[in-house]
Amino acid sequence: MSDASTPPNDRPGTETATVGTTATLRTRLRAALPLIVKITRWVLILAVIAFAVWYFARMWEPVTAAVSAMNPWWVAGSFGVLLVGLVANALSWTTILNGLGHPLPVARGAQIMLVGQLGKYVPGSVWAYVLQMELGRQHGVARARVLVTSLYAAGIGVVSSLILGAFALPQIAAGHPALLWLFVLLPLGLVCLHPAVMTALANLALKLFRREPLEHRVGFGTIAKAVGYSLGSYVLYGVHLWLLTDGTVAFTEIVLMSAALSLGFTAGLFAFILPSGVGVREAVLIGLLSVVIPVAEASAISLVSRGMFTAGDLLTAGAAAVVAALMRRRLHRADVLGSEYADVASERV
Template sequence: MRTFWWVAGGVFSAVVVIALARALAGQDWSVVGELAARDSVGLLTASLGAAVAGPVWGMLSWRVILLALGPPVGWIQVLRVFFVGFLAKYVPGKVPGMLAAVKVATANGVTAPRMIISGAVGALVTHLTGLTLGLLAAVQTLGDRGWWLVPAAIPVAVALVRPQWPIAAAFRVLRRPVPDVPDQVVRVSIGWQIASWLVSGVHVWLLAVAMGADPVAALPLCVGGFALATVLGVLAFVVPDGIGVREVALTGALALVLPLPAAVTVAVASRLVTTLGEVVLGGLVMTVVEVVRWRRSAVAADPARR
């Protein structure tokens, strides 16, 4: 059985690598040339840096929930569990990635129920904060007519004051037992996730500035627009990774500070930058994790090296 799982892990790893290569090959790389022609290589590089950094804060948001649901889990185990699922989303179909994430989790001391509950609560935090930050873009888009969107921020306000309420409501809708997650843990998770959205949204802002947008006017629009567009893309689960949905929503927001062709360029470049950033981040983290695990195994097997 151990040999079977070893072979299965190798096959799945190869599938993930192929899926990542296809994801990168399927991007519109012509936007790089368009940005380079504007002498914006520095902004493009900084945008990639923001895209790499953003998910790190998202991982921290999920980690505090995971740790609250059971015994301590070491950093190496947390990183391995999170980033396997992070990269597995590029594999066609949701089931293989979910099964792989659960299998890796159980192999690293995280039970399947704990993994599923932490993922569900984390997704709720991600969507609520993303939609709330999206109000920045929506209000700017609608101007004086956007006042009616203010109530949309109530769920996050409620989550900060009484974190168990939205969690309990969501799990009751799913007809699942309500998890016992301390209020302070949810508040910390919300804080990390908001930081993740802000850092990630900066990558769109840098691309928009590179295309000629006013830096001051574009900042809240880009941050909020990216958060809203990403959540809408995720909720459109019938579309793989929200492809198309995210670009349309983001283009609509960017069109307020850029001509439509430039807004489309930024939206397409955003997909390229975030995909490349996720591949770079995931690849680096998994490489470091496996090197650390290999060294620990070598030390454990050779008492003379202790």
Template sequence: MRVGFLLLVLAFGAYWVIKNRHSFADAAQRITFWPIAGALVAGALGAWSGVPAWRSVLAGLGSPLPLKDAQRVFLTGQLGKYIPGGVWTVVAQARLAKDLDVPTTRSATASLMSILLSVVTAASMGALCLGIAGRQILGDYGWTLWLVLPLVALLHPAVLVWAGRVVSRITRRNVPLQRIPARNLVIAAAWSIGGQVVNGLQFFLLVGMVGGTYPNPLLAIGLFSTATAVGIVVIFASAGAGPRELLLAAGLNPLMPPGSAALVVLLSRAVLTVVDLVLAGIALRAGRRTTTSR
């Protein structure tokens, strides 16, 4: 089913581009160097922000790691999100952390809690920013933003643990969420929010470049954060591919022609994929150098 879904996403994306090929080609002529470079920098900062967030959660669970080690485990393990299934990131990070004497259950717990924090912060940022600047996108559906409010309660350590127990009962699988100090949770959430902001700025730069007019930054941040939360929740889509792009394209519909929206969405996916690969390569290389020097 997961492979079929991925093929369906690719087929739908190809059809969308072919159908709007003329406006897509016109929009492609507006691609310039500096907005792409800025998007790559913003995307890199957004991807890296997950490192201190995950590291803070892991430290709260009792296994503090040096920043270099945390970078190697988190950034390399993040490549698991490109495999459909939604669990490979957790598996990869747990396996890599085990080499650093971190118990597998503890690192898996840190990864699961980090993912949950990403959903909460992304959904919250999306609701806040779209509530301020997204009237032209939301229209009569602005009331849906209120549905995000209960998620904020998950930022409380006790509520987070309770949510893990509920998920365990529903899925009949052990979701080992443990209570961590509120300070560690706040630090992790702050880094996650910062990551949502700079990832939204990455999208903002691409929208402005292709569309010719830069929108309200809050609109870009809100739209991208909301799409990110949806992409994480839909676990059978590798790296959120499909649901995230569909939501972004729909959100851009009032702002630009379909071909331009498709180009922005594809460029954003390409930028973030390149960023993930480069950061993982750098972290892995740095980790090998540290091991060799020891």
């Protein structure tokens, strides 16, 4: 006969039942975790896309007003060149990831990079890195490896912008002397691009995330190819700007325009709280363009360029997602073969 005065929690068998219930809850939570992570990832993607669309919609009226005063054929050509430049930038990112020990098909690398970078439109550009890491994780790439890739891509972008800027130093000194301090970063950036330094820094980052170090040293070929794509993208951006002038500026000024936009991106990196460096990039761009064209025209071109970049980011991200969806079976096989996570193989396609 049980003692009615015994507290419920002290009765025989109660502790065992409590432990069993806790274990069951943990088991259910562990089983539900992949679904929770997947839902969270999609919520993050949709939120980022919503921010980018809202940002573009807010710019629509002033951009269309500026475009209406331009030659539509030159504007269309400018947008086409810009899209090619965005693709070249994605190829630079994918080249770095491959060199860091995780080869991916170009379509998958472009999807991770282009969709993930939409996070820059959310205030606090860290969201671009977060989204790229989550997309990489979804397809079997370690979050740490994606983060290292994104950081190195940003660093290569800085070095590339300063290399181009060096060819336009007189104009920079005349139009925006405050930018000259950025060139202090060039020697440091070049040192960090040395294969031994790049490999050591990558291994240090991987160690902090408790991941295995690289099995090989990053090669000169990988670095040269990534820098080449980055430089190519900036030159194409310069052509994009030149076309917006309707050809009223000498073609040789493409060097200045490439430097203006690339240095604007670099300066914008330091304004990480602002969505996609808004304001900072425009200030640099207008300051340098005003060396060769009137300030009013430079302001209009800067505004149209910003709108085109936003539209281009949305379009290329959407195209990359569609291509990945059409190739999903082939890409999933590649994901499984190179996956750094066991659960990727169980994903249904």
